[in-house]
Amino acid sequence: MGIVGTFAAEGINANTALLKLYIKNMVCIRCKMVVKDELVKLGLHYALIELGEIEVIENITNEQREFLKIALLKSGLELMDDKKSVLIQKIKNAIIELVHYSEDPLAVNLSGYLSDKLHYNYTYLANLFSEVQGITIEKFFIAHKIERVKELLVYNELKLTEIAYLMHYSSVAHLSNQFKKVTGLTPSHFKQLKDKRRSMLDNL
Template identity: 40%
Template sequence: MKVFIKFDFTQFCSRILDEKLNELNIKYRMLNFGEIEFLESVPADKLKAFDAILKEYGIEKIENQKVILVQKIKDTLIDMVLNANEGQNVKSSVYLSDKLGHSYGYLSNLFSEVTYTSIENFIILQRIEYAKSLITNTDLSLTEIAFKLQYSSVAHLSTQFKNTTGITPTTFQRIIAKRRTLKSN
């Protein structure tokens, strides 16, 4: 029997952080996703233990301010892609500026400087990853997926999908269907 699982990474990470900080008896408060404020001075040994625990879960503490802001940009963009309101197309530049309180020009330049790619390219990659997930884990048609991801048409989705992955979404669907058939035999 095969079961598909949907993860809420925000809740998952928040729960891990909460449990581990309480185990270490560190007083804190969550400010935003991925942002914690320690409410008292934390001894170096506890911070080292906290870093080690985070690494076990693939989580790392970021201290460089530019890298922190770029991670916030990525998190905001991923949230935008995953929680897009169908039929309600919001410009990424407006969305980012509103959420992060900086001009889009500043955010775009910083993102390119740190990641060596553009915000637009990152959004395309996230949308295609989400499309692959929807193709793999749901019974949605390509038309429904294109609409959900705010593409103007299935052709637009197909073009970006092929440019990113090297294959069309239809070919990807066939590969997934073939794998499912082979696994069930």
């Protein structure tokens, strides 16, 4: 059922104004479930729940907003108001979604991807991110690529050549060099340590 259908089911027409709320650290499926539960508790209806962003159908009272803010904080989530903080979180969520939740090979131009998705000049986004976070967008992107590579190595379903292709590295050597620069280990050494730890746990 689409948004219009959802509205009809709730007795709300498709022209109803939506209130967008932005939530820090909302970067996983479990986080989305937590937000859904808290909205239901407050009797609020949503049209959309994405990573870091929700659209609520009705207006929220100050009391409801405060209750939601407190409830989310208990789960490590934060309702944001500051425009710069919201934009920083949008950048993070866009990168996390691209790296961790896309099923296609990571063959995208990062600057073009972020500009198109967030409707801001990339230079502005890059400068803002560096100023607030103390690291570049590129380093944040690389850190998440390496985390994704770790996950794929642990799953043990893909060869390193396949992982390199999926994560858009020019070669296995390129992947290995970047992996070692970030983690201090080669991919094969990392995998050996994980396999050894798993074997020890299995023998307990």
